[in-house]
Amino acid sequence: xxxxxxxxxxxYGALALSQGLNPAAALxxxxxxxxxxAQFLFCQLFGVGAPGLVIVAEVGLLNLRHALYSAALAxxxxxxxxxxxxxxxxxxxxEAYATIARREASGAVSSLHWRWFYLGxxxxxxxxxxxxxxxxxxxGARLPADWPLDFALPLTFIAIVVPLIRNRTLLAVAAVSGCxxxxxxxxxxxxxxxxxxxxxxxxxxxxxxxxx
Amino acid sequence: xxxxxxxxxxxxxxxxxxLSFIAxxxxxxFPPGFRRLLTFVPVATLTALxxxxxxxxQGTLWLAWDxxxxxAGLAAIAIAAxxxxxxxxxxxxxxxxxxxx
Numbered sequence: 001x002x003x004x005x006x007x008x009x010x011x012y013g014a015l016a017l018s019q020g021l022n023p024a025a026a027l028x029x030x031x032x033x034x035x036x037x038a039q040f041l042f043c044q045l046f047g048v049g050a051p052g053l054v055i056v057a058e059v060g061l062l063n064l065r066h067a068l069y070s071a072a073l074a075x076x077x078x079x080x081x082x083x084x085x086x087x088x089x090x091x092x093x094x095e096a097y098a099t100i101a102r103r104e105a106s107g108a109v110s111s112l113h114w115r116w117f118y119l120g121x122x123x124x125x126x127x128x129x130x131x132x133x134x135x136x137x138x139x140g141a142r143l144p145a146d147w148p149l150d151f152a153l154p155l156t157f158i159a160i161v162v163p164l165i166r167n168r169t170l171l172a173v174a175a176v177s178g179c180x181x182x183x184x185x186x187x188x189x190x191x192x193x194x195x196x197x198x199x200x201x202x203x204x205x206x207x208x209x210x211x212x
Numbered sequence: 213x214x215x216x217x218x219x220x221x222x223x224x225x226x227x228x229x230x231l232s233f234i235a236x237x238x239x240x241x242f243p244p245g246f247r248r249l250l251t252f253v254p255v256a257t258l259t260a261l262x263x264x265x266x267x268x269x270q271g272t273l274w275l276a277w278d279x280x281x282x283x284a285g286l287a288a289i290a291i292a293a294x295x296x297x298x299x300x301x302x303x304x305x306x307x308x309x310x311x312x313x
Contacts, residue, residue: 029223051213056225060225063226073234174256178263179263182273200260204256
């Protein structure tokens with residue numbers, strides 16, 4: 001788990017500098033946003049001079065999937081004090097969610113220790129992300145400019161999406177959003193992403209509704 | 213907009229999304245249709261970002277084996293399906309991209 005985060009964090013740090021972010025902002029983003037793929041998208045949009053509202057809207061859309069993780073986690077921590085809820089929400093990432101989901105499936109954690117297990121996993125990921133980002137920022141200036149670091153983003157998304165496509169409805173969602181994204185790829189600042197994702201979600205919603 | 217304000221805004225939006233269901237549990241119920249819509253969010257958003265990167269690396273459709281990003285992406289899809297590992301998908305994808313370009 002941690003092993004996958006470290007190269008990604010280093011690539012992010014280097015990419016952020018190459019897209020014109022200053023080192024302090026690149027590091028602060030890892031703390032404030034703490035969402036690897038959204039940080040990549042932020043840098044790419046910032047690098048091409050996208051308007052601020054477009055950046056916030058696209059980062060929000062990309063992170064909307066975390067609401068799904070929030071919904072999965074909510075019933076288990078409903079009885080915890082607010083300071084726990086706020087901390088665990090802040091630490092909620094793709095990787096943290098994958099860790100809990102896997103551990104839960106194996107039934108290895110008692111409910112008493114569960115929160116500590118989750119906090120430990122979350123803080124481990126958090127620390128690795130901050131450190132690897134810092135290493136990337138330090139090394140970034142020395143990397144050759146023609147290294148295709150930006151390709152880490154599609155590769156990471158492929159690694160997340162492929163295992164998720166478990167049925168024909170989800171395959172249709174992927175096909176529709178992929179095709180619409182291609183058709184609208186000419187729009188500036190990746191704005192086609194907003195339309196394509198909404199089209200895919202609508203198709204999924206309609207297909208799932210008609211099946212039930 | 214300054215880069216700092218942008219980072220804070222993105223951070224607030226992201227934190228609000230992560231807190232949404234955790235904060236609402238027990239007091240407020242989201243409509244069931246919203247939950248159903250959410251299940252499609254990861255596949256819809258991530259695929260919409262990936263496909264143009266692979267098929268249009270230079271802005272126009274490039275459907276050929278010498279499109280190194282396309283071949284690397286196809287290899288990554290196969291690796292992700294088999295290993296389900298982010299690390300191996302990254303390593304394999306970059307190796308194929310490096311060989312192809």
